[in-house]
Amino acid sequence: MSSLLPFRDINVHASASHYAFTSPSTPSAATLVVERPSGDLRLNDGPLLGAKRVSSIAGILGIIKLKLDKYIIVITKAQPMGRLKGHMIYKVIATEFLPLRERSLDDPDENVYRTLLKTLLKTGPMFFSYSCDLTNSFQRQAQSDLSQPMWKRADDRFFWNRFIQTDLIDFRTTGSSSSALRQTARQQPGVDAFILPVMFGMMKITNARIKSTPVIFTIITRRSRYRAGTRYFSRGIDDQGHVSNFNETEQVLILNDTNEGLGGFAGGGGMQNGRSGDYNGQEMQIMSYVQTRGSVPVYWAEVNTLHYTPNLQVRSVESAVDAARKHFEEQIRLYGDNYLVNLVNQKGREDRVKKAYEQMVRLLVSLPDEKVQADHFTSEKLHTVEPTKGNHEFDRLHYVYFDFHNETKGLRWHRALLLLDQLKEGLARGGYFRAADMPGDTQGQLEIRDRQTAVVRTNCMDCLDRTNVVQTMLARWTLTRQLVDAGVLKSGETQDDDTVFQDLFRNMWADNADVVSKSYSGTGALKTDFTRTGQRTRAGMAQDLNNSITRYVCNNFADGPRQDGFDLFLGTHLPSSYVGGVRIFTDHRPIFIQSIPYILAASFFMIMMSMLSRRLPNSAVWPLRIFTLLWFAVGVWCLYFIYSHGMLYVNWPKLNTPRWAIDGYQQTMGSISQDKLLGQFVTRHERGVSNARISHLEEGKKRTQ
Numbered sequence: 001m002s003s004l005l006p007f008r009d010i011n012v013h014a015s016a017s018h019y020a021f022t023s024p025s026t027p028s029a030a031t032l033v034v035e036r037p038s039g040d041l042r043l044n045d046g047p048l049l050g051a052k053r054v055s056s057i058a059g060i061l062g063i064i065k066l067k068l069d070k071y072i073i074v075i076t077k078a079q080p081m082g083r084l085k086g087h088m089i090y091k092v093i094a095t096e097f098l099p100l101r102e103r104s105l106d107d108p109d110e111n112v113y114r115t116l117l118k119t120l121l122k123t124g125p126m127f128f129s130y131s132c133d134l135t136n137s138f139q140r141q142a143q144s145d146l147s148q149p150m151w152k153r154a155d156d157r158f159f160w161n162r163f164i165q166t167d168l169i170d171f172r173t174t175g176s177s178s179s180a181l182r183q184t185a186r187q188q189p190g191v192d193a194f195i196l197p198v199m200f201g202m203m204k205i206t207n208a209r210i211k212s213t214p215v216i217f218t219i220i221t222r223r224s225r226y227r228a229g230t231r232y233f234s235r236g237i238d239d240q241g242h243v244s245n246f247n248e249t250e251q252v253l254i255l256n257d258t259n260e261g262l263g264g265f266a267g268g269g270g271m272q273n274g275r276s277g278d279y280n281g282q283e284m285q286i287m288s289y290v291q292t293r294g295s296v297p298v299y300w301a302e303v304n305t306l307h308y309t310p311n312l313q314v315r316s317v318e319s320a321v322d323a324a325r326k327h328f329e330e331q332i333r334l335y336g337d338n339y340l341v342n343l344v345n346q347k348g349r350e351d352r353v354k355k356a357y358e359q360m361v362r363l364l365v366s367l368p369d370e371k372v373q374a375d376h377f378t379s380e381k382l383h384t385v386e387p388t389k390g391n392h393e394f395d396r397l398h399y400v401y402f403d404f405h406n407e408t409k410g411l412r413w414h415r416a417l418l419l420l421d422q423l424k425e426g427l428a429r430g431g432y433f434r435a436a437d438m439p440g441d442t443q444g445q446l447e448i449r450d451r452q453t454a455v456v457r458t459n460c461m462d463c464l465d466r467t468n469v470v471q472t473m474l475a476r477w478t479l480t481r482q483l484v485d486a487g488v489l490k491s492g493e494t495q496d497d498d499t500v501f502q503d504l505f506r507n508m509w510a511d512n513a514d515v516v517s518k519s520y521s522g523t524g525a526l527k528t529d530f531t532r533t534g535q536r537t538r539a540g541m542a543q544d545l546n547n548s549i550t551r552y553v554c555n556n557f558a559d560g561p562r563q564d565g566f567d568l569f570l571g572t573h574l575p576s577s578y579v580g581g582v583r584i585f586t587d588h589r590p591i592f593i594q595s596i597p598y599i600l601a602a603s604f605f606m607i608m609m610s611m612l613s614r615r616l617p618n619s620a621v622w623p624l625r626i627f628t629l630l631w632f633a634v635g636v637w638c639l640y641f642i643y644s645h646g647m648l649y650v651n652w653p654k655l656n657t658p659r660w661a662i663d664g665y666q667q668t669m670g671s672i673s674q675d676k677l678l679g680q681f682v683t684r685h686e687r688g689v690s691n692a693r694i695s696h697l698e699e700g701k702k703r704t705q
């Protein structure tokens with residue numbers, strides 16, 4: 001009988017002809033064999049001989065094919081993060097690439113592919129458990145079929161390594177890794193224990209006390225693998241209804257749990273598959289509350305030009321209706337009623353996104369009823385769109401706009417409670433998930449007491465800083481309600497009355513904000529001083545300035561490779577095995593365009609040298625001044641050229657280049673080629689080398705269409 005849970009100990013036996021994976025703790029289990037160099041998979045009864053090297057790993061992350069070779073990515077080091085309902089949770093710390101070719105081939109593109117993947121795996125926070133499905137919320141776990149293997153129960157949105165597990169899953173379901181043999185092959189359930197689902201996001205588990213009551217307080221954020229990417233290269237919605245930067249955040253409170261500590265997986269004995277024992281005769285209770293965030297579900301983009309504020313593009317709302325329907329059909333099916341909290345500005349450039357969102361909601365709900373509240377701070381403090389009838393599928397959408405910037409400017413952060421007042425009725429009606437451990441159940445099944453039937457979906461432009469403040473506020477209100485219902489707090493008390501736990505709560509939510517922000521924007525979140533301390537500080541404002549500058553640099557010069565890493569790992573780009581042709585990662589811009597930053601650096605160096613050089617006695621001053629002014633003029637011109645032709649100097653993704661980047665690049669090159677002075681330098685190269693650049697961008701355009 002195959003194991004429903006992944007092996008928690010795997011040995012890798014490497015030889016010139018194959019890699020063999022065995023579980024020392026389960027000697028009766030079949031051996032998974034990956035043939036070299038073909039990559040064909042098979043199960044073998046018993047161990048294989050002839051291994052040159054044997055090493056222990058924490059799990060198989062997946063198998064990926066690059067340009068010239070296939071690689072098995074294994075987890076070599078995992079850090080215990082704590083227990084959830086008796087299940088040990090781990091964070092991926094280190095990985096290793098096992099090539100199928102015995103002799104690796106040196107190729108520039110192949111080397112860059114590996115570097116992109118290794119950088120993502122090193123910086124991306126990934127978590128897994130051998131006995132607990134981290135991709136699903138506790139409510140979905142309680143409703144899942146425990147007779148299925150874990151990977152089949154996993155939520156496809158948050159099964160982060162789903163693409164690179166394709167070879168193993170195909171072999172499991174068809175019995176063959178070769179497409180030619182799949183029709184005649186049979187299923188291989190023995191592979192189930194080698195398939196390990198991994199979650200990308202935030203996981204923090206803390207033992208705490210509230211009013212002397214011991215609790216386990218946890219925050220889990222799951223990032224969707226669909227339309228994943230970086231801040232300015234992934235916005236809005238796609239044709240399949242997936243939105244950028246979609247995250248599900250679950251706040252978990254566990255009472256009366258006896259399984260604590262950071263020891264290894266505790267199976268058997270008093271706990272079966274994570275089932276907990278009694279705590280002083282009291283049943284173990286789990287209470288969780290889920291929120292979501294995601295980009296505004298219309299077609300829109302922000303185009304980097306090296307200006308601090310990118311160019312905003314918003315397509316017609318009507319063109320995105322079908323995609324938005326798919327998105328909200330899934331959200332309603334998974335979460336119930338959706339309270340759509342929109343925090344973008346009602347003035348300036350963001351107003352176009354706000355109006356597009358509101359127009360989309362009007363098109364989806366039946367007979368929309370709109371109400372606008374104003375005060376002396378703003379003409380549109382709150383704006384709600386509610387369905388009138390409520391008998392249509394999309395009448396479970398409730399739109400709430402809150403003018404966050406105007407209401408909270410001048411450090412009036414308490415005014416964010418106006419939004420909470422608007423949402424309280426919906427929060428109370430939507431409730432939260434509550435369950436208790438079932439005595440005598442050997443699978444750790446939960447007895448459901450209450451279900452969460454609605455979700456608050458919050459967004460700002462980035463779904464980061466303003467969204468973090470609001471999600472923390474809603475989580476605090478819900479936690480107080482849970483503690484009162486559980487009898488830990490009396491009516492009228494709040495969890496903020498316990499100052500020690502209040503600090504813990506604030507810091508965990510601020511840590512969550514930083515993790516989500518780093519994954520999307522490259523820096524920690526803004527306004528986390530308010531989340532951590534409850535007030536804005538000068539130190540926090542200085543940190544926000546530093547993060548804003550760092551974001552500008554990352555978004556323009558570092559996010560291209562990061563986006564390529566996401567696209568490669570998640571399978572939105574499939575490397576071609578064709579050896580000839582254009583090198584994907586080679587800079588094919590005209591030499592003149594490439595040289596401008598180097599000339600700028602040289603001018604800066606010359607100016608510094610002229611300022612620091614000691615002048616000889618009785619020597620004339622004016623030659624040195626002319627020299628300095630000359631290089632100063634050169635530097636100013638280079639800065640002006642780079643800033644005014646920023647599209648040429650943004651580090652764009654090379655694998656799935658956005659269409660608007662291609663159009664902007666061609667338009668900018670066209671304007672330079674028409675210049676009487678500069679055109680002669682560019683046009684000469686345009687006929688040759690830079691045509692390769694255009695052909696590469698056009699190929700990227702085809703892949704995104």
